[in-house]
Amino acid sequence: MNFSKIRRLGRSGIATSAIGMGCWAIGGHFTLDGKPDGWGDIDDAQSIRAIAVALEMGGTLFDSADAYGTGHSEAILGQALAGRRADVVIATKFGFTYDASRKALLATDVSPTYIEQALAASLQRLGTDYLDLYQIHVGDLADSVADATGEALERQVALGKIRAWGWSTDSAAAAGRMTKFPHFTAVQQELNVFHDGPDLLALCAQENLASLNRSPLAMGMLTGKFSVQSRLAASDVRAAGHSWVRFFAGGRPRPEVVRRVEAIRELLQTGGRTPAQGALGWILARSPHTLPIPGFKTEAQVRDNLGALDKGPLPTAVMGEIDTVLAAQNDLV
Template structure:
């Protein structure tokens, strides 16, 4: 079986599988702000098999970052794609400096000199001479820094080291500043059933940009596999105490989100979908510009996530009912 439905990465014209693969988890352990920022231990051989399976099934979009495992995610991805580079669309990110040996992220840097250096390191680890989509990882930049980064990224495109570039940000107004740059093609935004992003989606629709969707399964909450008894290991980012982790607290799923999953479980599983496939179907239905990038560690996760392509977007009536169920109740 092969899932060959494609979506276009905005005005770049690059076509990729409608559901991609997020490569954060396969980077293994690393620290951010002194806290665990990985998803526990990894098995590189298993990660490689999962990537190879994705290609076999028609999954072509892989989203990594030099921050993930301080380069380890890119290294594993590059090794797995050896001999099959032409089949893949590689998206990766830059902007957080790091100590590769200490496995820790340091200060952000999006200066032109750093961008040039970081791109060279990513190309080396990925074993390729070009990156399809190179993305700013730092979500908030002042206007001068954003403009300087955009100019540097245009130079990389002119040199053939990247094909297109984007920005991982949820700020539509800041992203709109980048429209003046011809190779700006995508915004990576948080988007899932619990966290809509209409401003960014509207910008993507109006300006022919792609919306790559991080946290499409709400860090796993929308897989439906968690209960009140679930406890995650301390090596998992969801147990590390980061303020921006909203769906879990101290490694425990938040009860209010467990309740929301249960409230929409029957809707997500429409047409024989799993809850995860329904959550991805919600994103595919939300806009024709979306490309969700769920994370993975195993072949089973890759198979389940990519099958969402075959199942397709959720029907409009189901989308409307999910919105009704999750909408805040107006006071009487």
């Protein structure tokens, strides 16, 4: 199989590892709509060690946001990457206002003035004078607001503060409107074995955009570690009662999702893969534009995730078998 461990960040041409590191979990506790939006307890020293392992294994793409821990994720990432700036691709996001003293997200703001403030703060926390990719974190914007935001981001490119920019949205129509801007290069979309995104993938192919893939392991379900008896801590976003958390309910994995994982577990483990590596291999096979960004808190998780680089995309035949099995599972619901 001819598989490159390096992919391009869309039409920017920036080279990055085919699998990145999602830095939401290492941000620690914060709230959204008064509910926990982090991933439970963290150990900053462990986070820094995990990032060092990622660098050793060839991981070069790190995706954060100022919302994650209201700046804490960026600060830890900045510490971990000190002295390695030239070796990595740093992506972060903006758009949520927050009260850092309360670790609370408050509202949204993508105005040009706020972009300047948010960008300056992110650069300081990350210990760099430029970003490789700066992404809009707010998924839905009115057309006029989106245009003003795009113009403001192009100005930041001209100032040398960012190299390229993108949008975390699941709307192909919204993302398509941004392709008129020369430095719009990436869409961050939810993509995993249980949640496909063909419209956005088609747009990425047509416009040579990168597809950064959030929730590539279905919020951990595709690691295969959960059973119907599993119970998550109240401090975990998956137990907080957010309407958009679809794979868990009441702090427990949904039984029908557990059944689907078990139905495809053997297929995901094709070629000696772990379930997580199979799930990431599914994304790598889905499109040459994909860049999955699984989250992590431990060195073991990093080794598992980036181990998928050596395994590569799932074979085409296995992709078809997974489709068949999941279709049968859906018929049973």
